[in-house]
């Protein structure tokens with residue numbers, strides 16, 4: 422999760438079944454305003470600015486999770502998306518794809534007839550690995566969005582090449598990665614306090630490739646994959662905790678790969694010790710907003726480019 426360079430940190434390696442395990446709690450977090458919400462909103466706006474959705478033929482959400490980017494795109498642009506545009510919501514986790522199907526079915530059952538409902542009827546949830554987008558054809562897709570996904574694949578350059586292969590000439594690709602995540606630093610501090618008390622060796626936080634944590638690194642990766650007109654920016658992506666104890670409990674029991682490197686080596690009551698320490702660190706280090714919520718800062722890198 423971190424991009425820092427400690428001694429031989431383990432690589433961030435997460436399987437589709439690991440994401441299956443956390444799909445339900447991830448979807449719940451996403452619906453309550455997770456740190457993903459600002460980057461998703463901005464990425465959709467960037468796509469619309471560089472290549473308006475009224476010319477979209479196929480829109481591809483890579484590593485869609487519970488479908489937050491697809492949902493945001495439909496709710497803000499359904500009235501201009503052409504009536505024959507397909508929206509492919511893809512993820513290698515069956516659990517995530519199944520949640521997108523449930524969201525689509527709920528929308529089709531609850532929305533009034535109109536462009537929002539008809540756009541949802543053209544959403545196709547698909548199990549697909551970002552590193553191999555077959556059977557999608559070359560030069561097929563007009564818009565791609567990949568929010569916090571590609572840096573955590575086994576072979577990110579391969580995933581970028583696949584995005585480049587399926588994107589039409591002139592098509593647009595918007596993606597994000599993490600520059601800084603204070604909450605991960607706080608988790609490391611909490612673990613370093615809790616594990617000696619528990620009497621187990623403190624695990625090392627897995628890291629994703631350092632290149633993805635810098636604007637220059639992401640620019641180079643995109644250019645190497647053949648993309649042009651690369652534009653990058655930073656955006657704040659905070660976690661807002663209205664009630665620290667409840668949020669920390671939910672986070673540490675979510676099965677999210679951001680926490681399982683700690684929780685998988687602990688028993689239930691031992692996780693409570695990490696919870697206690699994390700609550701303490703958050704209260705010590707975080708700003709409190711005017712509503713009394715603690716703010717755990719994070720900074721994302723957003724990129725947009727063309728084929």
Ligand SMILES: C[S@@+](CC[C@H](N)C(=O)[O-])C[C@H]1O[C@@H](n2cnc3c(N)ncnc32)[C@H](O)[C@@H]1O
Nearest residue numbers: 440484485486512513514550551568569570574
């Ligand atoms: C941090 S979540 C982001 C989900 C979603 N994009 C969002 O903004 O909420 C990462 C997602 O990437 C998916 N993922 C990770 N590696 C993948 C791969 N190789 N191919 C496809 N999806 C992948 C995971 O299953 C998970 O749903």
